[in-house]
Amino acid sequence: MEYLSLAQSLARSAGELILSKMGEGILTEEKSSSFDVVTEVDKESELLIRKGIADHYPDHRFLGEEETYLNGSSLEEIVADAQSKPYVWIVDPIDGTSNFVQGIPGFTVSIALACEGEMLVGVVYDPCADEMFWAVKDQGAFLNGKRIHVSDKEGLNTSVIATGFPSSMEARLAVYGGLGKLIHECRTIRSLGSAARHLAYVGASRLDGFWENGLKAWDVAAGAIIVKEAGGQVSDTAGNPYSLEVTDIAASNARIHAPLLDCFK
Structure with missing residues (x-):
């Protein structure tokens, strides 16, 4: 599939760019708060990806984290508009910027393609580990060319669940609140600093579930299709089906989804 090949190529090129900038004394700029930062590398990575898409598909729309922040657009309006467009690329140039700034491995490049709100392709690339996760609608999910599948855990008591800490204090x-309940129910909880990486890990059965509040479309679009194509389930924390408008997300191997959601009631 040409869309997949382009997404993989751009994710790898962006990953190489990001790695080349590590250890250079990265300057950060606050966005919505001191918890939410952006670097020049985020912007360079997004520009690289945007240009690559425009060169191949000039009529396709582009929804990128940094561009959306810089032009001051209403995210709700952009996402609502994207639901009706034939082709929209949804990009997080560095998911896990705080990890990158601190020199902690585990940040990712996330690229997804949606058609009228339905996910067609998702790629999550971890340049530090050289791990490329991807999925294509109705064709399964893969890691570096090998098919992946969600775990077979049957209960929360044996499950490893992940979460993240968003920039919005309300979402935090x-x-x-969910952490306070889940800590009594699951085997353990992890926070790896990248929502896209968490979702990819659910697809690859490294994690059994994941939830986080206050996310954006670019944080989760690629990871959501990876989880689904790997046999898992993705919804909002109330159990409604996943869409580009979802900000409070829950993903799992499907077997533990109901008890996971119960922890957020």
């Missing part, structure tokens, strides 16, 4: 408090 919601995460803490």
Whole structure:
């Protein structure tokens, strides 16, 4: 599939760019708060990906994290518009910028393609580990060419669940609420610093579930199709089906999805 090949190529090129900038004394700029930062490398990575898409598909729309922030557009309006467009590329040039700034491995490049709100392709690339996760609608999910599948855990008590800590304080408090309940139910909880990486890990059965509040379309679009194509389930934390408008997300191997959601009621 040409769309997949382009997404993989651009993700790898962006990953190489990001790695080349590590250890250079990265300057950060605050966005919505001191918890939410962007670097020049985020912007360079997004520009590289945007240009690559425009060169191949000039009529396709582009929804990127940094561009959306810089032009001051209403995210709700952009996402609502994207639901009706034939082809929209949804990009997070560095998912896990805080990891990157601190020199902690585990940040990812996330690229997805949607058609009228339905996910067609998702790629999540971890340049530090050289791991390329991807999925194509109705064709399964893969890691470096090998098919992946979600775990077969049957209960929360044996499950490893992940979460993240978003930039919005309101969303953080919601995460803490779920954390307070889940800590009594699951085997353990991890926070790896990248929502896209968490979702890819659910698809690859490294994690059994994941939830986080206050996310954006570019954080989860690629990871969501990877989880689904790997046999898992993705919804909002109330159990409604995943869409580009979802900000409070829950993903799992499907077997533990109901009890996972119960922890957020």
